[in-house]
Amino acid sequence: MFFRGLRTKEDVIVHRSISPGLLALYVDTLVMAIGFYMLVPLLSVYFINHLGMSTALAGSIIAVSGLAQNGLRFFCGIAADRIGYKKTIMLGVGIRIVGFTLYGIVDNPAGYAVAAFISGLGGALFHPASFGAYARTTSEEMKTRIFSIRETLSNVGFILGPVIGMLLLRFDFSLVCFSSAFMFALAFLLSWILLPQMEGESSKGQKLFPIVKKIWKDKSFLGFCLLVIGVWALNVQLYLSVPVRAKVLLDNVDNVSLLYMAGAVLMVLLQIPLLQILSNKIKQLHIMALGTFILGLSMLMFSFTGGFWSMLGALLIFTLGQMLVVPTMNLLISSFADSHSFATYFGFTGWSFAIGGILGNTGGGYLHDLAINSHYSLVPWITLFLFGSFISIIFYRIGNASLQGNRD
Secondary structure (H helix, E strand, O other): OOOOOOHHHHOOOOOOOHHHHHHHHHHHHHHHHHHHHHHHHHHHHHHHHHOOOOOOHHHHHHHHHHHHHOOHHHHHHHHHHOOOHHHHHHHHHHHHHHHHHHOOOOOOOOOHHHHHHHHHHHHHHHHHHHHHHHHHHHOOHHHHHHHHHHHHHHHHHHHHHHHHHHHHHHHHHHHHHHHHHHHHHHHHHHHHHHOOOOOOOOOOOHHHHHHHHHHOOOOOHHHHHHHHHHHHHHHHHHHHHHHHHHHHHHHOOOHHHHHHHHHHHHHEEEEEHHHHHHHHHOHHHHHHHHHHHHHHHHHHHOOOOHHHHHHHHHHHHHHHHHHHHHHHHHHHHHHHOOOOOOHHHHHHHHHHHHHHHHHHHHHHHHHHHHHHHOOOOHOOOHHHHHHHHHHHHHHHHHHHHHHHHOOO
């Protein structure tokens, strides 16, 4: 069977109440999301509009952070499983405080690149550890809801963070950086006081190469990671294809921020009830199939947009796909791991995000450049739709195969 099924209800103890550790993780997620979105979405605005950098240079500096975070997540996930989730979260948050503070001190591209790398390294440490902590403190039955709540809190940060950041930017960019660093300092303090120890269970006698060998032999998980590359290549179109279309249709390109905010509000309102209803009726792999198809369909819808309101409709459809895909993807990742390796598996998928981000940005950029230089303006949108449909069909067929295997 290509995918192992999730463990049954009989295999776990169902926790109906929210534990103090889970509540601490919720608060951490919200505080760090606000701090992150206060600064990171404004970096390109500041670099290009205030410092006069070229788009290529600004993009390269920002890409350093993403490459560090996604490229190092696997090794940081292994470290988290070895030394404990609480320690790794605190270490990662502390490093990100340094990176965000450095953004407000330096005044040249090289310094900003160093700040980006340090910030990315911090994220590489605490992201897999945080997901591992969520997985360990949650029963299988509750994981769909818990990961949905996590995404909802992250989107609350996405709504509040940029608003606060833009207000602070009117005074000084350094104030934005220091305020973002303060939010992570608050998260560090909350983690120290509220998070349980969650010491590493695999720290003794487990070396790097056996862990890599174990994952390499897990063909089901590797196949899933290949599909995640495709899903993430579609997901990053939110920050590539949507602005490209906005530049063509909207008088004020800054209005694209209103589109993003509307999508985040929709997630906050519907994320938990929508996925809770679907997860009781549809298997996770079929939810992934549906969500991926919706992501591709929204790309096709963008090709027929003619202004702000039609773009809003297409973006809300895209958001619907994200609401299905992201929490379900996290749930499936946790189902492959055992209690000794949650962070390792979440860390390994960071490479899928990195490759998917490169594929989606470079491939999507090439398609849009091709459309600009030719009469085939529908090519990017149709290609993305077909790509999403292809990935969706694979998820659907594997889901059917898994169901058949469980019956047998």
